[in-house]
């Protein structure tokens with residue numbers, strides 16, 4: 131059983147005022163001191179004398195434990211909790227995130243943390259808890275509890291086993307993002323256990339539905355708990371982290387923005403006819419001509435300031451013949467040869483400097499000998515985060531240059547970039563560079579999207595960051611988040627818990 135220091139606080143809603151004092155802190159000296167403190171149990175809050183004795187005991191304990199809870203135990207407990215969490219099947223669709231709510235609720239009950247939960251739809255549970263603090267803008271710790279489907283036949287360990295093998299914890303969600311969810315949870319609980327005055331509210335939120343757009347999760351929460359969210363100034367979520375690059379250098383990316391998804395449906399209309407008499411102006415021919423122009427169009431490359439910092443900061447780690455170009459990316463992108471080389475070398479970097487459109491769905495006639503009155507295509511476009519979606523649609527219309535093709539938006543987010551010149555950014559950078567010598571910590575942009583946009587839209591500075599360091603060389607192609615054999619090392623969970631707590635402590639204590 132983990133040894134906790136649970137102090138009665140406003141947010142402690144355990145009615146029987148159960149107080150448990152016990153050992154904490156990684157340092158042995160403190161371990162010795164604290165382990166000599168007996169576990170004290172207060173069954174009846176009316177016993178004044180015992181309460182005084184307890185209060186004195188607590189004061190002594192708090193003084194002894196000035197450096198907080200036992201970080202080693204906290205990390206070990208994180209591993210245990212992650213194993214249990216990974217065994218909960220929250221595959222979306224359908225989600226069943228109520229199961230995750232029950233998992234967190236039990237932990238909050240055990241730890242004496244007040245929480246609330248709510249369903250956005252049957253089975254689609256969301257849970258949140260607040261540690262109340264001072265007046266500085268609140269910090270939200272956001273994580274999603276759903277996972278993408280896993281094809282068990284392609285895995286070496288069952289995807290909902292939580293098996294630990296060779297120092298790695300296996301399971302769908304280990305990286306995306308139950309692992310980070312547990313780091314956030316453990317750090318949050320440690321703040322609660324420490325019982326020190328916080329300079330701001332800290333809000334833990336586990337939401338449903340991220341993998342299908344987040345409308346039953348973070349999107350729902352941001353609206354349903356608008357008042358709570360309104361007081362927030364910062365948010366930590368998935369989206370960034372560390373990996374080894376060439377030369378064994380650790381590079382940590384703090385995700386400050388994302389490409390903006392703009393999902394479009396194009397429809398061409400025309401007269402239906404018999405397949406035996408082709409027409410030049412049918413819905414199909416016009417749609418194909420339009421799509422062809424989109425495929426052949428080169429969207430203009432552009433380097434955002436946040437990314438320029440990333441390119442410069444990692445230029446020396448690029449392929450030798452490209453180092454110079456990475457150092458001066460804004461100039462380099464004017465060279466067609468370089469752009470072609472980049473597309474082959476790092477497709478994701480190529481996507482990070484331009485708008486892109488992938489044609490992903492096509493619809494024509496249901497019958498081979500009928501020229502249909504309507505044909506349609508769906509496009510997954512991703513825009514640079516300072517691009518106005520409506521202006522882009524206008525540009526696309528001009529590129530297609532075909533009459534009578536309608537464009538409708540299936541999904542469109544507002545573009546937003548979080549600043550990187552904040553205290554929280556500086557703290558993350560400092561904690562990571564102290565831990566990993568020679569590490570680089572830089573702002574990044576995700577070419578995909580997470581739930582952070584719901585909060586960036588509200589002006590909340592949102593960072594995608596998990597203090598984990600992964601080695602891409604250890605993963606085979608097709609493994610990892612959304613792939614098979616998703617797993618995370620025990621080391622990343624234990625160390626990550628300690629680092630996450632360190633970052634939070636520096637941010638929420640004055």
Ligand SMILES: [Zn+2]
Pocket residue numbers: 274306307340368580
């Ligand atoms: Zn995720």
